[in-house]
Amino acid sequence: MKISALPETLPVSAVEGRELARLIRESFAAVEPRADELAQYFYGALFVIDPGCRDLFPATMTTQRSRLLRALVYVVQMVDRPDELATFLGQLGRDHRKFAVVSRHYDAVGLALISTLKRFLREKWTPEVASAWTAAYGLIAKTMREAAQAETGPAAWSATVLEHRKLARDVALVKVRTEGLLPYRAGGYVSVEVPQRPRFWRYLSPANAPRGDGLLTFHVRAVPGGWVSGSIVNHTRPGDVWRLGPSMGALDVRPTTTKQRLLMIGGGTGITPLLAILDDLSRWQRNPPVHLFFGGRRPEDLYALDDLRRMAATSKWLTVTPVTEEGAVAGGDRGTLAHAVTQRDSWRNHDVLVSGSPSMIQSTIAELLAKGIDLDRISYDPFTLD
Numbered sequence: 234m235k236i237s238a239l240p241e242t243l244p245v246s247a248v249e250g251r252e253l254a255r256l257i258r259e260s261f262a263a264v265e266p267r268a269d270e271l272a273q274y275f276y277g278a279l280f281v282i283d284p285g286c287r288d289l290f291p292a293t294m295t296t297q298r299s300r301l302l303r304a305l306v307y308v309v310q311m312v313d314r315p316d317e318l319a320t321f322l323g324q325l326g327r328d329h330r331k332f333a334v335v336s337r338h339y340d341a342v343g344l345a346l347i348s349t350l351k352r353f354l355r356e357k358w359t360p361e362v363a364s365a366w367t368a369a370y371g372l373i374a375k376t377m378r379e380a381a382q383a384e385t386g387p388a389a390w391s392a393t394v395l396e397h398r399k400l401a402r403d404v405a406l407v408k409v410r411t412e413g414l415l416p417y418r419a420g421g422y423v424s425v426e427v428p429q430r431p432r433f434w435r436y437l438s439p440a441n442a443p444r445g446d447g448l449l450t451f452h453v454r455a456v457p458g459g460w461v462s463g464s465i466v467n468h469t470r471p472g473d474v475w476r477l478g479p480s481m482g483a484l485d486v487r488p489t490t491t492k493q494r495l496l497m498i499g500g501g502t503g504i505t506p507l508l509a510i511l512d513d514l515s516r517w518q519r520n521p522p523v524h525l526f527f528g529g530r531r532p533e534d535l536y537a538l539d540d541l542r543r544m545a546a547t548s549k550w551l552t553v554t555p556v557t558e559e560g561a562v563a564g565g566d567r568g569t570l571a572h573a574v575t576q577r578d579s580w581r582n583h584d585v586l587v588s589g590s591p592s593m594i595q596s597t598i599a600e601l602l603a604k605g606i607d608l609d610r611i612s613y614d615p616f617t618l619d
Contacts (some may be wrong), residue, residue, distance in 0.1 A: 484586050524583075527541060574601070588613065
């Protein structure tokens, strides 16, 4: 089933582009308070339009609905930043190859999305809004399809668990070796399927920079109600075989592009991609100054603090500030990460990397923007925690 007259490009003029972005943002803002209901309706519509799509998803859809909403929010935020949006959509298209997604799946998703928005917007679903969303989804589908078709590497990699040990009561380190090298950049993340929870894909960030031996280290926290994270922390054993999707992510620091000072903000296991970047930076001949804030609710949540302090002791370019909401840490700040960071400095001459839970990312970015930091200077990923 195809959406009729589905355009493949957005308006070419800047005026048309700004108008399209306005229509998409305003209409999405009108339905966002009913986001959970919208996501539930969307998947119901999708499975009616194409019942075969149901086999692509796990039995429990709660996390998948949350992921859809984050993707929609991210696309809405990036709709007038086409280069960043195209990068994200290209990564998403390549990642979806592991599901054996074909053309009809994109058409079914588009039809379900348009019908869902029409139902929830009601009288606000004007011809102009319909045209804007149809054009936007046409570009989304086109970008994802083309990226998937152009990819020649594996759709997924097998990885054998070599080591599993607890770093804290609810945090485990898992070391795997991939069958064949999985290309990725420090700071990126990959989708992971574990044998204890088939079809429940979750996004995890390697804690180490790429190396030639195929070894990847992950830090995983067992989140309340987390089917996959709980299985990884409590039931993973050496010899288990995982499946990993291709690398994704917007957190990226390169010697050729990084000239500014860096501000890194990591909450909980959100520190993991930042650890990989620090690992990579330690190999550079010249480093930009880095100030890292590592936060948790309690001191025991700062499971990587000792390692970070040892790294800072031997790396003059690195400053580490621990932050706790309850309880004190020597040399640390008290309060939320957003408050601690913005009380320390204006950070206007820094490039900023933020990693953590969706709520932590949202509140931190809001505080940074309120302090006058340009959004173009802030990098974050929408899928780093489930």
